Amino acid sequence: MILKVASVDLPVDEELSIVKNRIQPDKLTGKEKRMSIVTGIHGDELEGQYVCYELVRRLEEDKSNLKGIVDVYPAINPLGIDTIQRGIPGFDLDMNRIFPGSKDGSMAEYFASKTVEDIKGSNLAMDIHASNIFLQEIPQIRINEISKDTLLPFARRANIDFIWVHSAATVLESTLAYSLNSVGTPTLVVEMGVGMRITKSYCDQLTDGIFVLLKDLGIWTGDVIEPKKSIESTDGSVHFLNAASSGIFVPEADHWMNVKIGEHIGDIVEPLTGKILQKIFSPCNGVIFTLREYPVVYEGSLVGRILERS
Amino acid sequence: MKKKTIFTMNSIYRDDFRITGYEFGSGEKSACIVGSTRGNEVQQVYICSQLVKHLKKLEAAGCIKKGKSILIIPTANHFSMNIGKRFWVSDNTDINRMFPGYNLGETTQRIAAGLFEKIQHYEYGIQFTSNYLSGVYIPHVRMMETGYETPELAMKFGLPYTVLRKPRPYDTTTLNYNWQIWETRAFSIYACETDYVENMTAEMCIEAVLRFLKETDLIDCETSDVPFPPKQISESQLVSVKASKAGILKRKVRIYDYVREGEVIAEVIDPYEGEVLEKIKSGVSGNVFFYNDNPLITANTIVFRIVPE
Ligand SMILES: [Zn+2]
Numbered sequence: 001m002i003l004k005v006a007s008v009d010l011p012v013d014e015e016l017s018i019v020k021n022r023i024q025p026d027k028l029t030g031k032e033k034r035m036s037i038v039t040g041i042h043g044d045e046l047e048g049q050y051v052c053y054e055l056v057r058r059l060e061e062d063k064s065n066l067k068g069i070v071d072v073y074p075a076i077n078p079l080g081i082d083t084i085q086r087g088i089p090g091f092d093l094d095m096n097r098i099f100p101g102s103k104d105g106s107m108a109e110y111f112a113s114k115t116v117e118d119i120k121g122s123n124l125a126m127d128i129h130a131s132n133i134f135l136q137e138i139p140q141i142r143i144n145e146i147s148k149d150t151l152l153p154f155a156r157r158a159n160i161d162f163i164w165v166h167s168a169a170t171v172l173e174s175t176l177a178y179s180l181n182s183v184g185t186p187t188l189v190v191e192m193g194v195g196m197r198i199t200k201s202y203c204d205q206l207t208d209g210i211f212v213l214l215k216d217l218g219i220w221t222g223d224v225i226e227p228k229k230s231i232e233s234t235d236g237s238v239h240f241l242n243a244a245s246s247g248i249f250v251p252e253a254d255h256w257m258n259v260k261i262g263e264h265i266g267d268i269v270e271p272l273t274g275k276i277l278q279k280i281f282s283p284c285n286g287v288i289f290t291l292r293e294y295p296v297v298y299e300g301s302l303v304g305r306i307l308e309r310s
Numbered sequence: 311m312k313k314k315t316i317f318t319m320n321s322i323y324r325d326d327f328r329i330t331g332y333e334f335g336s337g338e339k340s341a342c343i344v345g346s347t348r349g350n351e352v353q354q355v356y357i358c359s360q361l362v363k364h365l366k367k368l369e370a371a372g373c374i375k376k377g378k379s380i381l382i383i384p385t386a387n388h389f390s391m392n393i394g395k396r397f398w399v400s401d402n403t404d405i406n407r408m409f410p411g412y413n414l415g416e417t418t419q420r421i422a423a424g425l426f427e428k429i430q431h432y433e434y435g436i437q438f439t440s441n442y443l444s445g446v447y448i449p450h451v452r453m454m455e456t457g458y459e460t461p462e463l464a465m466k467f468g469l470p471y472t473v474l475r476k477p478r479p480y481d482t483t484t485l486n487y488n489w490q491i492w493e494t495r496a497f498s499i500y501a502c503e504t505d506y507v508e509n510m511t512a513e514m515c516i517e518a519v520l521r522f523l524k525e526t527d528l529i530d531c532e533t534s535d536v537p538f539p540p541k542q543i544s545e546s547q548l549v550s551v552k553a554s555k556a557g558i559l560k561r562k563v564r565i566y567d568y569v570r571e572g573e574v575i576a577e578v579i580d581p582y583e584g585e586v587l588e589k590i591k592s593g594v595s596g597n598v599f600f601y602n603d604n605p606l607i608t609a610n611t612i613v614f615r616i617v618p619e
Contacts, residue, residue, distance in 0.1 A: 104552075107611065270322055272322070298417040
């Protein structure tokens with residue numbers, strides 16, 4: 001059932017809407033649990049598009065096993081996705097920095113507030129992101145440390161590779177996940193893959209994980225996989241690798257690869273002179289969970305993140 | 311005057327990225343003035359260039375007070391200016407949302423850190439900036455209520471209004487907020503226009519900064535009298551007037567104009583058939599403080615902000 005979450009008239013002959021697909025059993029008892037899957041807040045992150053497709057396809061294919069409600073929101077920022085932009089065209093702020101929004105605010109703030117209102121009350125929500133066009137991420141869930149007690153048990157069932165519990169920061173108080181978590185709707189933030197691409201294997205992996213969560217919640221009675229055991233950031237510290245010079249980054253190591261201290265991660269080179277400007281080595285023994293995808297770097301650009309492990 | 315390079319970074323396809331500052335006088339770090347941090351803040355860089363010109367003359371005439379130094383940085387983002395982009399050239403991040411910065415972090419965090427290191431510890435910090443609501447404002451001073459704000463000092467600019475606002479989470483990474491937290495008395499000045507130079511309001515802002523520097527005893531110079539006493543308001547007092555329909559917007563009033571409650575101050579026109587879809591009325595009597603300058607309007611968008619009588 002396709003439902004309109006919010007809509008607004010654009011200047012010339014067009015209505016812009018956020019829509020969702022509500023998938024539920026044909027007969028309702030009124031006691032159904034609900035899980036919401038949200039994506040497309042950032043218009044350049046597309047991995048969630050395939051997850052939504054695959055999730056809806058599988059649910060519709062075997063609806064007799066559906067005992068609860070699944071709400072799927074593929075595009076919270078439809079104009080961004082349509083126009084290949086991360087943000088909302090013509091609006092300065094990152095959409096994930098304006099939650100919980102406001103009913104009386106601008107179009108973006110209005111959409112933000114309607115989105116929160118609509119998802120609120122779900123037994124579990126998941127906001128799927130896909131890094132950005134610069135960095136490749138392994139399937140991971142990021143958790144603000146203030147909500148780790150509520151979220152870790154869910155995250156461990158999501159069939160993802162890595163759980164990153166990060167410290168609280170004031171700016172993150174305006175994300176969708178923070179807003180929902182603070183009104184008592186447990187919300188997981190997934191980051192995986194890379195911007196402007198679909199990494200099908202990651203999408204299938206996460207979809208399998210969503211079915212595990214649905215089954216745990218009593219929404220799904222079909223067969224599910226045994227979720228993989230995630231590595232957790234509390235197991236070791238996270239090291240950031242930033243470019244010391246502007247240039248072209250050429251990776252030597254592979255994404256999601258174990259590395260030893262001093263191992264060669266990649267080089268920053270200069271095409272004009274044929275020189276290596278910086279050789280990048282691992283500062284620790286660990287695993288590369290973020291690796292730069294987009295070659296052009298400025299001084300400071302992130303080239304990778306390594307989780308230290310012994 | 312000393313022309314200084316505040317920060318540099320190399321680029322492999324372009325000239326080096328440089329932030330340039332102009333220092334007048336010497337001694338105590340008294341006032342720092344920062345122009346554009348975004349590439350479209352053209353009015354802001356223009357105002358700073360004129361201030362550099364004025365202070366050059368004042369310094370030559372011995373009019374900078376002894377033991378006081380004033381630093382002017384016309385822009386912290388000329389790379390974006392040169393390519394007609396508002397945010398950072400490669401990753402589209404906003405330098406004004408990266409403070410206090412981090413010198414081992416991402417590119418714009420490093421730029422913010424490099425800049426902040428050099429502009430910290432001034433007694434007064436003045437930033438020419440622009441808002442995410444694009445449009446035209448009455449020139450005003452804006453301060454965030456951090457507990458360190460000093461609205462009485464803001465009155466010394468003599469601009470028509472000082473607006474106080476409660477910071478939201480995303481404000482905590484702006485230059486203004488961080489200046490205040492690190493004990494600089496910080497003021498953001500909204501100079502009416504952003505994307506192009508508007509002479510009259512630019513002159514007003516230049517005069518306001520000179521007046522402030524004179525009133526705080528940093529320079530000696532002639533300034534004109536303030537035509538009417540500045541008013542202090544909080545952002546929540548401003549009354550928004552919205553369009554409920556979408557279409558082509560025809561405004562009937564400008565900034566400063568006095569409007570009466572119930573007066574029709576704009577119309578929304580059907581873009582295909584030319585009919586008036588909506589007559590937009592002011593909900594209060596007062597002066598127009600802001601108008602949206604976009605001729606195409608989305609439904610439920612703020613068109614005006616009015617200072618009630
Ligand atoms: Zn994202």
